[in-house]
Amino acid sequence: MPDVNTTRTRREDGAPSNWDRYLDLLIRREVPAKFRQWYVRRVEDFLKDLKPAALSALTADQVTDDLRRMSARSDLAEW
Template sequence: MPQVNTAKPRREDGSPSNWDHYPDLLIPRQVPAKSRQWCVRRAEDFLKDLKPASLSVPTADQITDCLGRTSSRLDLVEWQVSRTVDALRLLLVDLSHVPAGKGVDWDYWWNG
């Protein structure tokens, strides 16, 4: 599998990677235009934090740990934490269909 690299949104053969489709996924999910860049940045932060070789590598525990760190950040208000949860769920469940994403209690983190 190709490495996850947010700075290189295309595979070696020139075809779009899943990452390339992430911003487009936000539109039909009714993420407001002003919030889309926030979602992209939070997904990038997640990828930089874990540095997975591919999106299918993170475990449910790693995803949950990341969500726990996010929810405990004092510099984020409630809507920012909820939007981060949305951003990661969209990336891991809806776009990439990461098996571990099904093992995360997304509602728990969203309702925080």
């Protein structure tokens, strides 16, 4: 898996993209750089599975169900 792109891209209005904001959150939470790509991958899987029109439209039950499904996957090693 390639490393997470660390180039800071901006929207046309100069605001950081949602991915940039997420990477900043991981940095603030002191997630080691070598693990950030896996966090991004899990979010990509989450978005692909649920296909939300907007994150704010998701319910707590949807998020919980997806986390349960993800935790049951035998192909994912514990971190």
